[in-house]
Amino acid sequence: PQPIQLSDYKAPDFLIATTELDFDLAPETTRVTARLTITRNAAYLGANDAPLVLMGERLKLLSVTLDGQPVTDYTLTDETLTLASVPDSFTLETEVEINPLGNKTLEGLYMSSGRYCTQCEAEGFRKITYYLDRPDGLSKYRVRIEAPKAGFPHLLSNGNLLETGDLDGGKHYALWEDPFFKPCYLFALVAGELDVLEDSLTTMSGRKVELKIYVDTGMRDRSLYAMDALKRSMLWDEQVYGREYDLDLFMIVAVRDFNFGAMENKGLNVFNASLLLADPTTATDMDYERIESVIAHEYFHNWSGNRVTCRDWFQLCLKEGLTVFRDQGFSADQRGHAVARIKDVRALRARQFPEDSGPLAHPVRPSSYVKIDNFYTATIYEKGAEIVGMLKTFVGPATYRQALDHYFATNDGTAATLEDFLAAFEAVTGDDFSPWLQWYTQAGTPRLHVTSAYDANSKTLTLSFTQATAPTPGQPEKSALPIPIRFGLLTAEGEKQMFTRDGILAAESLFILRDASAELTLNDVKHAPVLSILRHFSAPVVLTVEEPTSHAFARFKGDSDPFNRWEAAQGLAKAIILSETPDEDLIDGFAQGLEASLLDEDLDHAFKALIMGLPTESDLAQSLSPIDPAFIHRNRKAFKTALSLRLYETVHGLYTSLTPAETFSPDADAAGTRALRNALLDLMLAGHNRGAENATSVNLAFRHFETASNMTDMVGGLVALMHVQDRPYKDALDIFYARFKHEPLVIDKWFALQAGCAHPDTLARVRTLSQHPDFDAKTPNRWRALVQSFANNQSAFHAPDGSGYDFLVDQVLEVDAFNPMTAARLVEPLSRYRVYAEPYRTNMKKALQTITLSPDLSKNVLELATKALA
Ligand code: B3K
Numbered sequence: 001p002q003p004i005q006l007s008d009y010k011a012p013d014f015l016i017a018t019t020e021l022d023f024d025l026a027p028e029t030t031r032v033t034a035r036l037t038i039t040r041n042a043a044y045l046g047a048n049d050a051p052l053v054l055m056g057e058r059l060k061l062l063s064v065t066l067d068g069q070p071v072t073d074y075t076l077t078d079e080t081l082t083l084a085s086v087p088d089s090f091t092l093e094t095e096v097e098i099n100p101l102g103n104k105t106l107e108g109l110y111m112s113s114g115r116y117c118t119q120c121e122a123e124g125f126r127k128i129t130y131y132l133d134r135p136d137g138l139s140k141y142r143v144r145i146e147a148p149k150a151g152f153p154h155l156l157s158n159g160n161l162l163e164t165g166d167l168d169g170g171k172h173y174a175l176w177e178d179p180f181f182k183p184c185y186l187f188a189l190v191a192g193e194l195d196v197l198e199d200s201l202t203t204m205s206g207r208k209v210e211l212k213i214y215v216d217t218g219m220r221d222r223s224l225y226a227m228d229a230l231k232r233s234m235l236w237d238e239q240v241y242g243r244e245y246d247l248d249l250f251m252i253v254a255v256r257d258f259n260f261g262a263m264e265n266k267g268l269n270v271f272n273a274s275l276l277l278a279d280p281t282t283a284t285d286m287d288y289e290r291i292e293s294v295i296a297h298e299y300f301h302n303w304s305g306n307r308v309t310c311r312d313w314f315q316l317c318l319k320e321g322l323t324v325f326r327d328q329g330f331s332a333d334q335r336g337h338a339v340a341r342i343k344d345v346r347a348l349r350a351r352q353f354p355e356d357s358g359p360l361a362h363p364v365r366p367s368s369y370v371k372i373d374n375f376y377t378a379t380i381y382e383k384g385a386e387i388v389g390m391l392k393t394f395v396g397p398a399t400y401r402q403a404l405d406h407y408f409a410t411n412d413g414t415a416a417t418l419e420d421f422l423a424a425f426e427a428v429t430g431d432d433f434s435p436w437l438q439w440y441t442q443a444g445t446p447r448l449h450v451t452s453a454y455d456a457n458s459k460t461l462t463l464s465f466t467q468a469t470a471p472t473p474g475q476p477e478k479s480a481l482p483i484p485i486r487f488g489l490l491t492a493e494g495e496k497q498m499f500t501r502d503g504i505l506a507a508e509s510l511f512i513l514r515d516a517s518a519e520l521t522l523n524d525v526k527h528a529p530v531l532s533i534l535r536h537f538s539a540p541v542v543l544t545v546e547e548p549t550s551h552a553f554a555r556f557k558g559d560s561d562p563f564n565r566w567e568a569a570q571g572l573a574k575a576i577i578l579s580e581t582p583d584e585d586l587i588d589g590f591a592q593g594l595e596a597s598l599l600d601e602d603l604d605h606a607f608k609a610l611i612m613g614l615p616t617e618s619d620l621a622q623s624l625s626p627i628d629p630a631f632i633h634r635n636r637k638a639f640k641t642a643l644s645l646r647l648y649e650t651v652h653g654l655y656t657s658l659t660p661a662e663t664f665s666p667d668a669d670a671a672g673t674r675a676l677r678n679a680l681l682d683l684m685l686a687g688h689n690r691g692a693e694n695a696t697s698v699n700l701a702f703r704h705f706e707t708a709s710n711m712t713d714m715v716g717g718l719v720a721l722m723h724v725q726d727r728p729y730k731d732a733l734d735i736f737y738a739r740f741k742h743e744p745l746v747i748d749k750w751f752a753l754q755a756g757c758a759h760p761d762t763l764a765r766v767r768t769l770s771q772h773p774d775f776d777a778k779t780p781n782r783w784r785a786l787v788q789s790f791a792n793n794q795s796a797f798h799a800p801d802g803s804g805y806d807f808l809v810d811q812v813l814e815v816d817a818f819n820p821m822t823a824a825r826l827v828e829p830l831s832r833y834r835v836y837a838e839p840y841r842t843n844m845k846k847a848l849q850t851i852t853l854s855p856d857l858s859k860n861v862l863e864l865a866t867k868a869l870a
């Protein structure tokens with residue numbers, strides 16, 4: 001397939017001012033009539049007599065009329081409808097038939113649990129009707145939906161409800177109008193039997209907005225948290241960004257079958273039920289946290305995405321990076337800045353860093369793609385958010401707000417580019433922001449190296465910074481990027497140390513590295529310093545600092561920047577785990593540092609839970625070359641056991657002191673305490689095989705599971721029991737299944753937990769589970785619960801004989817036959833074969849080749865597998 005190039009962008013030949021859609025819904029024979037008022041783009045008038053080319057896929061065309069006259073001389077392909085010669089201004093009406101029930105791609109109009117719903121981003125609208133399916137075509141929509149009353153009492157679309165009424169034959173209809181111009185990817189329709197939770201909110205200008213969340217019947221109470229999060233998001237966007245909601249109605253619908261998390265359709269967000277429904281007995285704190293952040297994310301898109309949309313899909317991060325940054329800011333305000341930052345960075349490192357250093361590396365604004373669906377990546381989302389964060393750090397919060405106000409004001413109602421975004425910063429500062437554009441156009445994670453020289457006589461400290469970015473596919477040469485480096489100094493004991501920079505006394509400072517290398521001199525540094533560089537993770541880079549290990553211990557002990565305190569612990573743990581032979585002194589030192597943190601009254605529970613979390617196996621893999629998953633697993637486990645044995649008394653004591661609250665609250669404090677209690681239990685159990693307290697801790701874990709009054713603690717108990725395997729673990733799994741067998745979202749967890757278990761039997765277990773009556777590859781949530789969890793399970797997936805890869809390949813090929821978008825997400829785990837040791841490397845490559853050689857591959861899977869092998 002021919003890639004699409006950014007450099008080929010051309011404004012559309014035609015504009016569609018108004019779009020009227022009539023839906024006559026029937027499961028296998030839905031009729032869609034589209035009446036489009038079309039004009040030739042003024043930019044080309046007189047100079048262009050281009051044909052009208054509309055996109056359409058899997059549509060049965062029934063009729064075409066132009067200004068009321070039947071048209072017969074059109075050309076139809078699998079992907080287009082072309083009218084060779086058309087006037088400069090006309091009305092086109094097409095009628096098509098589609099099959100929502102048979103649509104298992106979950107893109108376009110499809111059915112989920114007997115309900116109709118749509119997913120159009122990026123290019124799904126063309127599966128509904130013939131259209132100029134591109135984000136720079138903004139149009140006003142009027143939508144009429146007709147369906148049987150029985151089974152389909154709710155008929156929803158974007159905007160305002162104008163009219164409803166009964167029709168003959170037990171049918172009814174609803175007429176919707178969206179007053180805002182929008183691209184077709186934001187179109188949505190939902191029809192079916194639903195329960196609705198209603199609420200309202202008065203906006204900052206005093207308008208009352210009705211809020212409605214539609215869920216499966218019987219699930220209304222499980223949407224209360226989402227409603228609460230929605231109201232907090234709406235207020236936050238008013239307070240922090242000055243953004244007000246613009247319609248009188250805001251609706252969210254939860255569906256079970258969905259290819260990803262959620263979708264920001266104008267006034268009618270559609271959510272994967274797993275990111276909306278929650279109550280204490282079925283959702284973990286992590287679920288609550290994700291629901292809160294995704295509700296905010298989709299809501300925030302109303303401005304960053306909908307009011308200002310993207311000119312073309314290459315600009316995807318214009319809406320996604322910015323909206324992720326906005327939702328991260330919201331979550332940080334709700335749950336604590338340090339803890340939120342650590343979690344965001346952990347996710348960035350887990351998903352984006354590997355992508356950025358492998359064969360699928362691409363700039364935040366790519367320059368070409370085959371299937372845009374393949375570019376909804378951690379790079380576009382998370383690295384895109386980091387860039388916005390760096391811009392904010394660079395200009396400061398007040399100027400950032402001015403720049404964003406300017407951006408929204410000047411681009412409202414348009415389809416914009418990243419240049420437009422940076423222009424807003426230029427407009428309010430008068431500076432040149434073109435160096436920042438390179439963060440969007442250059443792939444790869446920069447490495448930042450820092451050395452220092454301290455002169456005790458003159459009390460000066462010279463810091464030397466160097467940056468370098470390794471080549472990525474298609475980009476052999478890399479430029480230096482502007483890197484904001486926030487830093488401070490400590491004493492050898494981990495106390496804060498002041499310094500003077502350019503005559504100003506400071507405890508912390510910001511340095512912008514603009515070139516490949518630079519030096520900075522600080523004065524009045526009284527004591528030999530410990531550096532605390534890249535505080536709050538001020539840039540998405542890999543940092544190395546030349547320093548003795550004792551400096552990392554000093555930061556672990558007392559860095560006033562909580563991010564760097566956590567980071568110091570991560571770095572030390574990494575060094576210990578990746579060394580060939582265990583260094584007992586270092587392990588002792590780490591255990592003491594951890595114990596001190598655990599007993600520190602000033603640290604909150606959520607932070608303590610995080611600092612207990614050892615680097616994950618995939619995190620560790622990034623610091624080992626070539627990657628040997630078995631080595632990593634063995635050493636990490638040994639280190640955890642060593643910590644468990646050393647800290648048993650403290651951990652046990654602290655665990656017992658944390659009594660679970662009587663009533664459940666999903667807020668950050670309560671969740672932090674549960675996180676800590678579960679982390680303590682897990683660490684206790686990690687040493688169970690060798691400790692004298694064996695039976696006690698196993699009993700404790702089982703009781704923790706059995707008496708849990710919420711899902712977080714149940715899962716915490718199960719995870720701890722994984723260290724034990726055998727009876728108590730298997731019993732717990734059976735109890736869990738029996739209790740929740742009628743709760744699909746909880747059974748997803750049951751599949752995921754087993755697939756994520758680091759045990760030699762896991763692959764066999766996963767194969768058996770893939771035959772379980774509850775397993776269904778056609779439901780993406782269930783499929784991902786089993787298959788993605790397994791592919792993320794480093795030690796089980798990377799079986800030396802390649803059997804884990806074989807399982808993945810079979811699954812990807814099976815799902816690719818009906819849902820390419822979802823199948824393609826799981827090519828990535830095989831892609832980085834070159835950095836693995838043998839025999840993994842050869843086996844991963846063979847698995848990729850098996851994929852590329854199979855017949856009838858989708859473009860989605862083919863693009864990624866080919867790039868991985870290139
Ligand atoms: N914009 C959607 C993602 C669409 C993915 C299409 N393959 C959700 C979001 O980022 O908010």
Ligand code: ZN
Nearest residue numbers: 297301320323
């Ligand atoms: Zn988004």
